[in-house]
Amino acid sequence: MRLLAINGSPRRGGNTDRLLEKFIEGAVRAGAETRTLVVCDLKIEGCRHCDACLAKGQCMVQDDMQGVYRELEAADSIVIGSPLHFMSVSAQLKALIDRCQAMWSRKYVLKIPPLGDVRQRKGFLISVGGRRSIPNLFEAELVTIKTFFRTLDVSYCGELLIPGIDARDDIMKHPEALEKAFEEGRELVEKS
Numbered sequence: 001m002r003l004l005a006i007n008g009s010p011r012r013g014g015n016t017d018r019l020l021e022k023f024i025e026g027a028v029r030a031g032a033e034t035r036t037l038v039v040c041d042l043k044i045e046g047c048r049h050c051d052a053c054l055a056k057g058q059c060m061v062q063d064d065m066q067g068v069y070r071e072l073e074a075a076d077s078i079v080i081g082s083p084l085h086f087m088s089v090s091a092q093l094k095a096l097i098d099r100c101q102a103m104w105s106r107k108y109v110l111k112i113p114p115l116g117d118v119r120q121r122k123g124f125l126i127s128v129g130g131r132r133s134i135p136n137l138f139e140a141e142l143v144t145i146k147t148f149f150r151t152l153d154v155s156y157c158g159e160l161l162i163p164g165i166d167a168r169d170d171i172m173k174h175p176e177a178l179e180k181a182f183e184e185g186r187e188l189v190e191k192s
């Protein structure tokens with residue numbers, strides 16, 4: 001089982017990093033092969049809405065997103081990690097998501113599998129936010145992520161959402177959240 005981890009945080013060594021690391025550890029313990037993409041290390045332009053992908057389902061912009069497409073296609077499961085930024089995913093991750101308009105074209109216009117085959121892929125979200133728990137804190141982000149996974153024909157299978165985490169190390173004060181991330185990673189693989 002090949003797990004692709006997409007890290008949308010621009011802060012290295014921060015909360016998302018640590019939770020994703022634990023999730024990956026759990027997945028590896030259960031036998032997964034993993035690959036991690038740190039989105040802020042990649043050069044990914046925003047979608048130009050040029051509509052070139054409507055013809056062949058390929059994006060014509062030649063940047064690091066071309067490698068991301070290959071990783072998405074190769075994955076059996078995908079875990080996305082992002083801090084809340086203005087109530088949704090980070091801008092870096094949003095650029096990656098928008099560039100999957102090419103997958104949207106494949107699925108809804110060309111009627112072909114968005115990731116090239118009809119494998120049963122699973123998706124999971126990890127997110128942290130600085131604000132204390134308020135109703136619907138993660139709601140906007142969840143809509144974006146669930147729409148993204150649906151477009152890729154990836155079944156949404158769970159989330160770990162942690163409010164009240166702001167400073168770089170805050171998550172270290174929550175060993176139960178790190179443990180939960182490990183367990184979720186292990187379970188995702190064991191149930192696949």
Ligand SMILES: Cc1cc2nc3c(=O)[nH]c(=O)nc-3n(C[C@H](O)[C@H](O)[C@H](O)COP(=O)(O)O)c2cc1C
Pocket residue numbers: 009010011013014015016017082083084085086087088128129130131132165166167168
């Ligand atoms: C640009 C920016 C926007 C943010 N917007 C929100 C927000 O809307 N809601 C929230 O709860 N936290 C917000 N935060 C706080 C981060 O979600 C929080 O610090 C988080 O722990 C960062 O995670 P990281 O260490 O993985 O990058 C924002 C932080 C930044 C830098």
